[in-house]
Amino acid sequence: MAVAVFCNVCFREPCKPTPRFSLxxxxxxxxxxxxxxxxxxxxLICRTPCRTLFxxxxxxxxxxxxxxxxxxxxxxxxxxxxxxxxFQEKHRKHLLAYHRQKTVxxxxxxxxxxxxxxxxx
Numbered sequence: 257m258a259v260a261v262f263c264n265v266c267f268r269e270p271c272k273p274t275p276r277f278s279l280x281x282x283x284x285x286x287x288x289x290x291x292x293x294x295x296x297x298x299x300l301i302c303r304t305p306c307r308t309l310f311x312x313x314x315x316x317x318x319x320x321x322x323x324x325x326x327x328x329x330x331x332x333x334x335x336x337x338x339x340x341x342x343f344q345e346k347h348r349k350h351l352l353a354y355h356r357q358k359t360v361x362x363x364x365x366x367x368x369x370x371x372x373x374x375x376x377x
Contacts, residue, residue, distance in 0.1 A: 259323045261311070263287035265300050278308040279319060285311075 261277060262269045264284045270277065275288035284301045286294075291308065294300040309319065321329060 259325065261285060261323060263290055265290040277311045279311055279322075280306040280308050282306045 260269065263277065263286055265286055266289070268275070268287050268289070278286050278288070278291055280286060280299050280301075282299050282302055282304050284299055284306075286300055286308070288310075290300060297305055297307070299306045309315065311319070311323075321332075324332070
């Protein structure tokens with residue numbers, strides 16, 4: 257379930273015809289009507305200097321994800337997380353195999369040197 261979008265000033269929800277909604281850099285959602293009532297580059301909620309970004313279907317996916325339900329986000333990223341995990345595991349196994357092989361060679365060298373020392377004595 258997606259997060260309900262509403263104006264943090266007037267609590268208007270999107271409907272048709274709908275004013276556009278903006279996300280402020282300080283994390284507030286404000287409808288176009290309320291945005292026009294405020295000062296330029298100042299948040300109507302917390303009164304801090306801010307930038308605004310109109311929300312639309314073309315909005316950056318990272319911003320859109322703020323409004324997705326957690327269940328949807330989990331499904332979306334589970335495949336990516338699995339791929340990353342498998343990639344990292346493959347490289348860990350490759351490194352482990354290298355170190356095991358190196359250890360075997362060092363043990364063989366140690367065994368040879370030990371035998372040579374016993375022969376010398």
